[in-house]
Amino acid sequence: MNNTKNCEKLVTAEEAVQFIQRGDSVLVGGFGLCGTPFTLIDTITETDHARELTIISNNLGEAGRGLGKLLISKHIKKAVGSYFTSNRDAVKAWKNGELEIELIPQGTLAEAIRAGGAGIAGFYTKTAVGTKLAEGxxxxxxxxxRYIFIRGLKANAALIKAEKADTLGNLIYSKTARNFNPMMATAAKLVIAEVDEIVEAGTLDPEKIVTPHSFVDMVVLNDRYEKIGGEFVERGRQETGYR
Structure with a gap:
């Protein structure tokens, strides 16, 4: 049972995405479809103001799923991430000149986000030295x-996914669905956390809290997807996502 009455940071998905503006850079949690804020993504597709976005994420979901929906609705101008070939629509959009892509090796991407959140301007890495990714x-x-310099990454907003929040906004995650989400919570001006459950403050094991409430600006309850057999299924449809 969700304790929404005492959660001062709780807003609807529709209210939350009003703070995403045209041209914003947005960090979006997830690895494949695991740990993806599906409800927030779906809600953005229904708006007209939040377009020409630069999405910073490991990938762009799959065709018509996760961030793939945001691509189909033409809200994304540029994608910054590690691999996009899991989404055929992303490959097609890039080939047609409809999508800008900036590739960053996965470990470098994670470290760049961590650096941005820690206030570190950048770092040197041997990864990608001598390749096209090192040009410029x-x-x-x-x-x-030889090493190349990588700037830390920060964004206007972060959309993250957690398993539970307490009424203060402290977050815990479900296993590998944690992935990029905690570090993204540190690297954005506005952090919106989508969660599956809200509990009373003091009931979460302090040792399991990964993201303290001080990093979280808004909490949105996932009300569009339900977990069936370990996978997230869009209510009323048979298509499945991941944890």
């Missing part, structure tokens, strides 16, 4: 090895 980046040599 500062290069230095340390101990005889």
């Amino acid at each position: 980046k500062e290069e230095r040599t340390f101990d005889g090895e």
